[in-house]
Amino acid sequence: MSEAALTPSPARPARRAGGARVRGESRLVQAILIAIALVFLLLVLGLPLASVFVEAFRKGWDVYLEGLSDPDALAAVRLTLLVAAIAVPVNVVFGLAAAWCIAKYEFRGKTLLTSLIDLPFSVSPVISGLVYVLLFGAQGWFGPWLKANGVEIIFALPGIVLATIFVTFPFVAREVLPLMQSHGTADEEAALTLGASGWRTFWTITLPNVKWGVLYGVLLCNARAMGEFGAVSVVSGRIRGLTTTMPLHVEILYNEYNTVAAFAVASLLALLALVTLVLKTLLEWRYADHLSANGKH
Amino acid sequence: MTRKRLRRLFDYAMAALALAFCLAVTAGARAQTVELLNVSYDPTRELYRAINAAFAQEWKAKTGKTVTIRQSHGGSGAQARTVIDGLNADVVTLALGGDIDAIAQRTKKIPADWQKRLPNNASPYTSTIVFLVRKGNPKGIKDWGDLAKPGVGVVTPNPKTSGGARWNYLAAWAWAKKANNGDEAKTREYIAALFANVSVLDTGARGATTTFAQRGIGDVLLAWENEAYLVGEEFGAEKFDIVTPSLSILAEPPVSLVDGNVDAKGTREAAQAYLDFLYTPKAQAIIAKHHYRPMKPEAADPKDMAQFKTIDLVTIDKDFGGWTKAQPEHFGDGGTFDQLYKPKR
Numbered sequence: 001m002s003e004a005a006l007t008p009s010p011a012r013p014a015r016r017a018g019g020a021r022v023r024g025e026s027r028l029v030q031a032i033l034i035a036i037a038l039v040f041l042l043l044v045l046g047l048p049l050a051s052v053f054v055e056a057f058r059k060g061w062d063v064y065l066e067g068l069s070d071p072d073a074l075a076a077v078r079l080t081l082l083v084a085a086i087a088v089p090v091n092v093v094f095g096l097a098a099a100w101c102i103a104k105y106e107f108r109g110k111t112l113l114t115s116l117i118d119l120p121f122s123v124s125p126v127i128s129g130l131v132y133v134l135l136f137g138a139q140g141w142f143g144p145w146l147k148a149n150g151v152e153i154i155f156a157l158p159g160i161v162l163a164t165i166f167v168t169f170p171f172v173a174r175e176v177l178p179l180m181q182s183h184g185t186a187d188e189e190a191a192l193t194l195g196a197s198g199w200r201t202f203w204t205i206t207l208p209n210v211k212w213g214v215l216y217g218v219l220l221c222n223a224r225a226m227g228e229f230g231a232v233s234v235v236s237g238r239i240r241g242l243t244t245t246m247p248l249h250v251e252i253l254y255n256e257y258n259t260v261a262a263f264a265v266a267s268l269l270a271l272l273a274l275v276t277l278v279l280k281t282l283l284e285w286r287y288a289d290h291l292s293a294n295g296k297h
Numbered sequence: 298m299t300r301k302r303l304r305r306l307f308d309y310a311m312a313a314l315a316l317a318f319c320l321a322v323t324a325g326a327r328a329q330t331v332e333l334l335n336v337s338y339d340p341t342r343e344l345y346r347a348i349n350a351a352f353a354q355e356w357k358a359k360t361g362k363t364v365t366i367r368q369s370h371g372g373s374g375a376q377a378r379t380v381i382d383g384l385n386a387d388v389v390t391l392a393l394g395g396d397i398d399a400i401a402q403r404t405k406k407i408p409a410d411w412q413k414r415l416p417n418n419a420s421p422y423t424s425t426i427v428f429l430v431r432k433g434n435p436k437g438i439k440d441w442g443d444l445a446k447p448g449v450g451v452v453t454p455n456p457k458t459s460g461g462a463r464w465n466y467l468a469a470w471a472w473a474k475k476a477n478n479g480d481e482a483k484t485r486e487y488i489a490a491l492f493a494n495v496s497v498l499d500t501g502a503r504g505a506t507t508t509f510a511q512r513g514i515g516d517v518l519l520a521w522e523n524e525a526y527l528v529g530e531e532f533g534a535e536k537f538d539i540v541t542p543s544l545s546i547l548a549e550p551p552v553s554l555v556d557g558n559v560d561a562k563g564t565r566e567a568a569q570a571y572l573d574f575l576y577t578p579k580a581q582a583i584i585a586k587h588h589y590r591p592m593k594p595e596a597a598d599p600k601d602m603a604q605f606k607t608i609d610l611v612t613i614d615k616d617f618g619g620w621t622k623a624q625p626e627h628f629g630d631g632g633t634f635d636q637l638y639k640p641k642r
Contacts, residue, residue: 154382238369242367255339
């Protein structure tokens with residue numbers, strides 16, 4: 001491949017001068033790059049995705065449905081939906097609150113708060129799970145007190161929800177914050193001067209301005225909440241039919257040589273990913289202007 | 298979107314939250330029927346599925362009550378760790394006594410003399426370690442000595458996390474010690490050569506099996522006898538051969554009540570009955586069917602018993618001074634495994 005065309009090197013100025021040649025070459029390079037990208041996408045994304053569905057339907061539709069209607073699989077689906085139903089709204093409230101106070105107010109430690117929001121992205125999910133074990137486990141800081149008061153956190157629903165909230169909380173805040181910052185505080189100031197309450201200002205001015213960003217954040221947050229493996233696997237205790245979410249259940253089934261059922265459940269997760277992708281594309285396509293402050297699209 | 302609609306959306310979200318909460322609460326209320334949690338090691342998934350169904354039936358017939366048994370599986374050492382961290386197990390059925398000792402020492406939820414509470418060292422069945430090789434045994438692996446030869450790919454899980462792997466390790470150690478007339482230096486040399494042939498150390502027995510059988514890595518899998526037979530059933534007996542070495546180890550996977558947990562949950566009666574059930578002829582027959590060596594062979598189907606070859610077996614208590622001695626000596630920090638295993642660079 002011609003590196004000269006990719007990064008025109010100052011050592012060879014003559015090449016740059018020959019306009020036609022550069023254009024000719026760059027068309028070739030363009031084709032090569034597109035081909036590489038396509039082949040890469042096909043190998044890394046298309047093939048695995050296809051294999052999920054091929055494996056899931058290997059023994060036919062009936063076996064596929066049987067794998068999904070197993071009580072443990074259904075329990076895993078229910079748990080996953082429940083966890084997402086709690087974690088996502090909590091993160092919307094938190095994300096809006098965090099973005100609001102960062103975008104609209106000046107205070108000491110603002111930069112620190114901004115970078116703290118990103119923490120879950122930079123910490124390995126296993127660690128996110130382990131910190132909860134260290135805090136709430138039987139040998140952890142609050143373990144004895146929780147035990148004495150009959151509160152179960154680790155290896156039960158609250159632990160799984162906590163771990164999920166932790167790994168997914170940047171999504172909404174990260175999407176909303178740039179929008180709020182780009183809108184500035186002028187509208188809010190006007191509303192307040194006209195006598196609106198803070199609450200009313202939020203509902204009539206701030207929220208409508210960022211609604212598409214919120215929706216976008218919810219989408220990403222939900223996808224991750226349902227798909228999270230690492231952090232949840234540490235705090236789950238892997239009790240079949242009770243504390244296994246869909247990703248954990250996939251692993252269990254695979255380890256039991258139950259490939260068809262494993263991929264049947266995996267296909268649900270893949271479908272979720274596809275739906276998310278379609279919704280995300282629609283959002284971007286339809287409301288590109290509203291989201292553009294994001295700078296990512 | 299108008300403010301009203303946003304508000305309504307907010308209301309819906311709150312309603313969904315409330316619904317989710319109610320679901321969680323009712324899920325808790327359903328636990329009123331007796332529910333036991335059996336925390337077990339990796340390869341027993343199929344065994345306990347069958348045992349649990351049989352026990353639930355018997356318990357219903359005897360007491361009229363419904364019992365559900367939940368299962369959690371993983372590497373034996375890792376599972377013990379989860380129970381120590383607070384997983385609410387009613388019974389633990391692990392790969393070796395050392396892991397249950399660890400729970401007893403660290404949580405005091407199990408009395409120190411737990412292994413004397415049930416017959417046969419609290420082990421309703423035993424097993425041993427055999428070799429699983431590819432069909433026709435292309436590398437000619439017949440005994441432990443062949444595993445240390447150059448060019449042989451050995452698959453075993455990690456002795457730090459897997460109970461089965463510790464039995465593998467000690468069986469190899471016992472053979473080498475006997476073959477070298479008790480010479481410790483030569484035994485160490487053999488173990489180092491054996492582990493130089495290991496390319497993947499999975500965390501649990503099931504992971505190692507998948508590595509060998511499904512991913513096709515290695516020439517020989519050091520496996521639980523039961524796991525070796527199961528691979529034949531799952532992947533086709535025509536693809537693999539089982540090689541029985543000249544000497545192996547009597548693996549005793551013990552069971553115990555977790556007293557601290559059953560007393561807090563009020564499930565002692567059912568949990569004790571569950572463990573006692575493992576020793577009944579009915580359960581012993583199921584055990585043999587799943588390729589574990591039953592404590593009472595007379596209860597099993599003679600056809601199932603025919604699969605177990607007689608092997609010269611060493612024991613953990615006689616040859617290694619019990620788990621309390623063997624665990625720190627071989628698998629603790631800086632133990633023989635740490636000294637002899639050099640990961641490939």
